[in-house]
Amino acid sequence: MKTKIIFMKKLLLPILTGFIxxxxxxxxxxxASSQELKSKENIxxxxxxxxxxxxxxxxxxxxxxxxARVAAIRDSIANQNPNTWFFLAGDFVNPSLLGTIxxxxxxxQGKQMIEVLNLSGLDxxxxxxxxxxxxxxxxxxxxxxxxxxxxxxxxxxxxKDGNRPFYKQTLTGREYFPDFVIYTATNSIxxxxxxxxxGVTLPSNPKDFVHYDDIFDESVRAYNEAxxxxxFVVGLTHVSIDQDKEIAARIPDIPxxxxxxxxxxxxxxxxxxxxxxxxxNVVSLYVHTLTYEPSTKxxxxxxxxxxxxDKYSSKPEVQAAVxxxxxxxxxxxxxxxxDPYEVVYHAAVPLDGTDTASRSEQTNLGVxxxxxxxxxxxxxxxxxxxxxxxxRIDDRLSGDIxxxxxxxxxxxxxxxxxxxxxxxxxxxxxxFGLNSxxxxxxxxxxxxxxxxxxxxxxxxxxxxxxxTYSIAVNDFLMLGLDIPFLTKDNPGVLKIxxxxxxxxxxxxxKCLINYFKSGGN
Numbered sequence: 101m102k103t104k105i106i107f108m109k110k111l112l113l114p115i116l117t118g119f120i121x122x123x124x125x126x127x128x129x130x131x132a133s134s135q136e137l138k139s140k141e142n143i144x145x146x147x148x149x150x151x152x153x154x155x156x157x158x159x160x161x162x163x164x165x166x167x168a169r170v171a172a173i174r175d176s177i178a179n180q181n182p183n184t185w186f187f188l189a190g191d192f193v194n195p196s197l198l199g200t201i202x203x204x205x206x207x208x209q210g211k212q213m214i215e216v217l218n219l220s221g222l223d224x225x226x227x228x229x230x231x232x233x234x235x236x237x238x239x240x241x242x243x244x245x246x247x248x249x250x251x252x253x254x255x256x257x258x259x260k261d262g263n264r265p266f267y268k269q270t271l272t273g274r275e276y277f278p279d280f281v282i283y284t285a286t287n288s289i290x291x292x293x294x295x296x297x298x299g300v301t302l303p304s305n306p307k308d309f310v311h312y313d314d315i316f317d318e319s320v321r322a323y324n325e326a327x328x329x330x331x332f333v334v335g336l337t338h339v340s341i342d343q344d345k346e347i348a349a350r351i352p353d354i355p356x357x358x359x360x361x362x363x364x365x366x367x368x369x370x371x372x373x374x375x376x377x378x379x380x381n382v383v384s385l386y387v388h389t390l391t392y393e394p395s396t397k398x399x400x401x402x403x404x405x406x407x408x409x410d411k412y413s414s415k416p417e418v419q420a421a422v423x424x425x426x427x428x429x430x431x432x433x434x435x436x437x438x439d440p441y442e443v444v445y446h447a448a449v450p451l452d453g454t455d456t457a458s459r460s461e462q463t464n465l466g467v468x469x470x471x472x473x474x475x476x477x478x479x480x481x482x483x484x485x486x487x488x489x490x491x492r493i494d495d496r497l498s499g500d501i502x503x504x505x506x507x508x509x510x511x512x513x514x515x516x517x518x519x520x521x522x523x524x525x526x527x528x529x530x531x532f533g534l535n536s537x538x539x540x541x542x543x544x545x546x547x548x549x550x551x552x553x554x555x556x557x558x559x560x561x562x563x564x565x566x567x568t569y570s571i572a573v574n575d576f577l578m579l580g581l582d583i584p585f586l587t588k589d590n591p592g593v594l595k596i597x598x599x600x601x602x603x604x605x606x607x608x609x610k611c612l613i614n615y616f617k618s619g620g621n
Contacts, residue, residue, distance in 0.1 A: 140395065141287050141288065141289055141291065141394075142287065142391050142392060142393050142394075143183065143285050143286065143287045143291060143292070143293050143391070143392045143394060144181060144183060144285075144287075144389065144390070144391050144392075145181075145183045145184075145185075145285045145293075145295070145388075145389070145390040145391075145392065146177050146178075146181050146183060146184040146185070146387060146388070146389055146390075147184075147185050147186075147187060147334075147358070147386075147387070147388040147390065148170075148173070148174050148177065148184070148185070148186045148187065148385060148386070148387055148388075149187050149188075149189065149358040149376060149378060149385060149386040149387075149388060150170065150186075150187075150188050150189070150378055150382050150385045150386075151188060151189035151190060151191065151228075151338070151358075151359065151360030151361075151377060151378055151380070152189075152190070152191040152192075152228065152360050152361070152362075152363050152380035152381070152494075153167070153188065153191070153192045153213070153380070153381055153382055154191070154192070154194075154195060154196045154380070154381060154492070154494065155196060155381045156196075156198070156212055156213060156216045156421075156422050156425060157422050157426060158410070159381050159383065159495055160383070160495065160496075161499065162410060163409060163410050164381075164383045164407070164408060164409060164410075165381045165382045165383050165408050166382065166408065166414065166422070167216050167217070167220050167382060167418060167422065168220075168414035168415050168416075168418040168419035168422055169382075169408050169412040169413070169414050169415075170220060170382050170385060170408060171219065171220035171221060171414075171415035171418040172412060172413050172414055172415040172418075173385070173406070173408070173412060174186050174220065174221050175221065175415060177387065178221070183285035183286070185223045185224065185283060186220070186221055186222050186223045186224075187222075187223060187224045187225070187297070187336050187358060188217070188222055188224070188225040188226075188360075189225075189226060189228075189299075189336050189337060189338055189358050189359055189360030189377075190225065190226050190227055190228025190229070190230075190231070190299075190301060190337075190338030190360040190361070191228030191229065191230045191231070191338065191360055191361070192210070192213050192217065192225070192228065192230075192231075193209070193210035193213055193214070193230065193231045193233075193234065193239065193242050194209065194210050194230045194231065194233040194234050195230060195233060195492050195511060195512075196210075196212075196213070196492075196511065197429065197492075197507055197508045197511040198212045198425055198428075198429050199211075199212070199213075199234075199511070200511045200512060201428070201429060201432040202432075203428060207238075209234045209235075209238040209241075209242065210234065210238075210242050211241075211242065211245065212421075212425040213242075214242050214245045214246050215245070215421055215425075216418060216421050216422060216425070217246070217248065218245075218246065218247045218248070219415075219417050219418045219421055220415070220418055222248040223248055223249065224248060224249045224250075224251065224281060224297060224336065225248060225249070225250055225251075225299075225336075226250070226251060226252055226299025226300070226301060226336045226337065226338055227250070227252050227255050227266075227299070227301040227338060228301065228338040228360055228361070229301060229302060229304045229305040229338065229361070230305070232305045232307045232309075232310050233305065236307075236309040240269070243266065243267075243268050243269075244268055244269045244270075246268070249281060250266065250268065250277045251277050251278045251279065251280060251281050251297070251298070251299050251336075252265070252266070252277055252279070252299050252300065252301060253279040253280065253298050253299060253300050253313075253318040253319065253321065253322035254300045254301060254312055254313040254314065254315055254318035254319075255300075255301050255310065255311075255312060255313075256310075256311040256312075256313065257309060257310070257311070258308065258309050258310065258311050263311045264276065265277045265278075265279075279298060279318075279321075279322045279325070279326075280296050280297060280298035280299075280322045280323075280325065280326040280333070281296070281297050282294055282295070282296045282297075282326060282329055282330055283295055283296075283297070285392070287394075291394040293331045293332075293392045293394065294329060294330045294331050295330055295331060295332050295333065295334065295390075296323075296326030296327065296329070296330035296332075296333035296334070297326075297333070297334055297335070297336050298319065298322035298323060298326055298333065298335055298336070299335070299336045299337060299338075300315050300318055300319050300322075300335075300337050300338075300339060300347075301315075301337075301338045301339065302315060302338065302339040302340060302343060302361065303315075315339055315343055315347070316343075316346060316347060316350055319335065319337075319347045319350065319351065320350055320351060323335075323351050323354060331392065331397065332355055332392075332399055333354065334354065334355060334356040334357065334358065335347060335354060335356070335357040335358065335359075336358050337357055337358070337359045337360070338359070338360040338361050339359065339361055340361055340362070341359070341361075341362055341366065341368065341375065341377070344357050344359045344368075344375045345368070345370050345375065348370035348371065348373035348375060349370060349371070351373075352371050352372070352373070353372075354373050355372070355373060355374065355390075355399055355401055356373070356374050356375075356376070356388060356390075356401055356403075357373060357374070357375045357376070358376055358377075358386070358388070359375055359376065359377045360377060361377075362377050362456070363379065363380035363454065363455050363456060363494055364377075364379060364380075364456070365377060365378050365379045365384050365386075365405055367403060367405065374401060374403060376388070376403050376405075378405065380455070380494055381494065381495070382408050383407070383408060384405050384406060384407045384408060385405075385406050385408060386403055386404065386405055386406070387403075387404045387406055388401060388402070388403045388404075389401070389402040389403075389404070390402075429504075430504075433503070433504060433507060436507075436609075437503040437504075437507075439503070440502065440503050440504040440507075441502050441503070441504060442502060442503055443500045443501065443502055444501060444502060444503055444506065444613050444616040444617050445500075445501040445616035445617070445620060446499060446500055446501070447497055447498050447499060447501055449464065449498075450496040450497060450498040451463075451464055451465040451468065451496065451497040451498070451501075452464055452465055452496055453465045453491050453493040453494065453495050453496065453497060453509055454494055454495065454496060455491075455492075455494040458488040458489070458491040458542070458544065459488040459489060459537070459538055459539055459540060459542045460488075460537045460538050460542060461537075462544065462545060462549075463544065465491065465497070465509070465544075466486075466488065466491070466544025466545065467544070467545070467546055468612070468615065468620070469486055469491070469509075469510075469544060469546075469608070469611075469612060470483070470484035470485060470486065470544060470545055470546025470547070470572070471484070471546045471615065472608075472611040472612045472614065472615035473486065473516040473546070473572040473574070473605070473608070473611050474546055474547070474572050475611070475614070475615055475618075476516055476572070476599075476603070476604040476605035476610075476611045476614065477516075477518055477572060477605060480570065481518060481547075481570045481571055481572045482547065482558050482559055482569045482570050482571060483545065483546055483547035483548040483558050483559065483569070483571050483572075484516070484545070484546040484547065484548075484571060484572035484573070485529075485530075485533070485543040485544065485545045485546070485548060485571065485572075485573060485577075486543070486544050486573070486574040486577065486608075487533075487540055487541055487542070487543065487544075487574065487576060487577050487582045488540060488541075488542040488543065488544050489539070489540020489541065489542075489582065490510060490512065490514070490540070490574060490576060490608075491509060491510065491544070492508070492509070492510070492511050492512070493505075493508045493509045495508075497509075501616065503613055506609050506612050506613050506616070507609055509612065510608050510609050510612065512576070513607050513608055513609055514574050514575045514576050514607075514608050515574070515575045515598070515599055515605060515606050515607060515608065516572045516573070516574060516575075516599065516605040516608060516611055517572070517573050517574070517575050517578055517596055517597065517598055517599070517605075518570060518571075518572055518573075518596070518597040518599075518605070519570070519571050519572075519573045519578065519593060519595070519596050519597075520568055520569070520570050520571075520593075520594040520595040520596075521568070521569060521571060521592050521593050521594060522565070522566075522567075522568060522569075522592040522594065523563055523564045523565040523566060523567045523568070523569060524565040524566075524592060525586075525590060525592025525593065526556075526558075526563060526569050526571065526592075527556060527563055527565060528585070528592075529543075529583055529586055530543065530545075530548065530556055530563075532583050532585075533583070536582075539582075540582055541582035541583055546572075547559050568594060572605075574608060575598075578596070
């Protein structure tokens with residue numbers, strides 16, 4: 101069924117006592133007959149969209165985000181309109197600092213996220229690439245604990261009997277994930293509209309237990325199948341913005357794609373389709389108001405970006421769960437830090453730990469990390485580098501920085517190895533990192549740069565293939581996971597010093613805290 105789409109964008113939402121309040125949009129005439137009235141009453145749907153959520157609590161020193169605030173906003177909207185749904189466009193199980201800690205001998209691996217999202221009233225998710233960071237068995241535990249619906253049109257679980265949809269284990273058996281979900285919305289006089297939602301995920305995280313079918317082919321297939329029993333169909337995707345644009349181009353009648361993967365908000369028109377992405381860590385969310393006219397089958401979509409700030413109240417039950425997990429985190433950190441909230445540094449200039457920058461450009465935080473690794477060896481190394489994907493905070497840090505913030509920057513820890521390598525291998529590694537812009541293999545560096553001609557410099561001197569260089573390298577990189585040829589067995593690796601656990605270089609967090617406490621010099 102062909103649907104006319106009209107897009108409108110408002111600037112502000114009305115705010116009352118810390119909540120967003122919405123009224124249903126209706127078209128009535130006091131002189132109209134009951135039949136005329138019935139034909140003119142619209143069906144108003146509210147969809148709350150979030151994406152890429154790694155923190156359950158507020159960020160930016162409590163000023164932004166927080167799932168307890170989101171839950172309160174969601175409840176306020178739902179109280180005004182029963183046709184309200186809450187969707188998440190992927191990336192939430194991993195990564196986070198909380199996810200790395202152990203409780204009763206078992207790493208959380210996103211357990212805290214599932215509990216908080218369950219309490220928040222979440223309805224539907226699609227997979228993000230980071231859902232597959234954790235082991236298959238741990239992911240299954242998180243899925244089984246969830247109370248919301250999962251769906252995907254292109255992600256399949258690899259088994260010895262072939263590829264099949266992932267599933268949730270319930271008391272009555274396995275519930276296999278659908279390719280799409282159909283919801284029904286009604287108005288006060290009994291009119292109804294069915295709308296479908298399909299999901300797809302980009303294949304950027306290959307794992308033995310995951311199979312990815314083609315994003316575009318499966319989007320078209322799922323859209324067409326959902327359309328058979330729907331008045332309109334929307335997308336809930338975790339792909340790049342260019343891939344979302346291609347989906348919109350291949351499905352020109354799709355009115356709305358709610359996307360994730362990018363961590364900054366955007367609202368993009370492609371033909372008569374709208375692509376929306378909110379900011380990561382619920383710094384903002386989108387509220388989509390879909391007004392459907394039963395008599396004409398017209399659809400009006402009004403999408404609003406809502407900054408989630410400390411002006412909003414928090415849902416008590418959700419905040420209680422957040423506080424519980426924060427207390428567990430603090431207790432865990434105190435086994436490493438005497439006072440996790442001790443201020444170790446004051447950043448007059450914000451330190452850029454955003455995911456996009458860490459994986460695509462040299463950042464001031466990346467330089468500081470490299471310098472701290474070098475200083476752990478009394479600044480003897482010729483240079484230092486680490487993989488940008490190891491910086492997980494996805495935030496800009498300004499003002500007072502605490503020990504807990506350092507652990508949020510580097511939740512996985514690891515050590516700083518001292519590696520003697522040939523100039524030839526160093527050049528190959530640096531070229532690989534540079535060509536990996538946009539991925540976790542992009543290298544954040546110290547004392548290593550390029551001149552205007554693109555030639556590599558080490559301590560200001562041209563890199564010499566025949567020389568031996570001493571480089572501080574985080575231990576993860578030497579496993580060959582991000583840069584396949586960078587391993588201890590590479591003939592260009594001449595010597596590796598592995599620090600003891602009690603040395604500063606034994607933990608990257610210690611390196612950074614030591615650097616900060618020294619005044620950042």
